[in-house]
Amino acid sequence: MLRKLAGAAALSVVLALAGCSGKDAAPAEGDMALGAPEGAKVTVVEYASVTCSGCAAWNEQVWPQFKAKYVDTGKVRYVFREFPTPPQDVAVAGFLVARCAGEDKYFHVIDQIMRSLPEMHAGTPPRDILLRTAREAGLSEAQFQTCVANPEAVAAMEQRIKAARDAGVTGTPTFMVNGQTVDSSLDSLSQRIDSLLVTK
Numbered sequence: 001m002l003r004k005l006a007g008a009a010a011l012s013v014v015l016a017l018a019g020c021s022g023k024d025a026a027p028a029e030g031d032m033a034l035g036a037p038e039g040a041k042v043t044v045v046e047y048a049s050v051t052c053s054g055c056a057a058w059n060e061q062v063w064p065q066f067k068a069k070y071v072d073t074g075k076v077r078y079v080f081r082e083f084p085t086p087p088q089d090v091a092v093a094g095f096l097v098a099r100c101a102g103e104d105k106y107f108h109v110i111d112q113i114m115r116s117l118p119e120m121h122a123g124t125p126p127r128d129i130l131l132r133t134a135r136e137a138g139l140s141e142a143q144f145q146t147c148v149a150n151p152e153a154v155a156a157m158e159q160r161i162k163a164a165r166d167a168g169v170t171g172t173p174t175f176m177v178n179g180q181t182v183d184s185s186l187d188s189l190s191q192r193i194d195s196l197l198v199t200k
Helices: 003-011 053-061 063-071 088-101 103-115 117-121 126-136 141-148 151-166 186-198
Strands: 032-035 043-048 077-082 174-177 180-182
Touching (some): 032 063, 032 103, 053 103, 063 077, 063 186, 077 151, 088 103, 088 126, 088 141, 088 151, 103 117, 103 126, 117 126, 180 186
Parallel strands (some): 043 077
Antiparallel strands (some): 032 077, 043 174, 174 180
């Protein structure tokens, strides 16, 4: 589907969804974060994919409340980790575009791609959506092409996927609060977070 867009390297990304142990809230290479600084009392890690409908639903329905309650107030450090799901070539390309857009635009690009999933499912070619999103983020078509076919960036993505598998991630969205897996509902997240915030 995106052979010309993502290149052979991106298309070779394959997820071995084997459950492993070793869940960890420690900083990882490539983390994208908001809210409290590194070393915060509470760190919430979300493993997500831009092609995951459940992730898109959480992004639209829960994220605004979660962000207002915990991220904007600096109560927690929110870390977003990339875990591409099918169609994986589209997810990888989307994540690469977000990174090429720059740290200041990363989360906006992720949001835009997730909000475009209904359009993608309705038949709009993924390349058209990703290119449009890249242009809105200030990238030219040439920069877009270079971005999604960058072998070093794809190799770094593969390392992040491996780290996620090693942390026990088998699907998206997966949330961990200080290394403990928690249900994605705001109530479940709040219960765990609030209990940690009040402990000394």
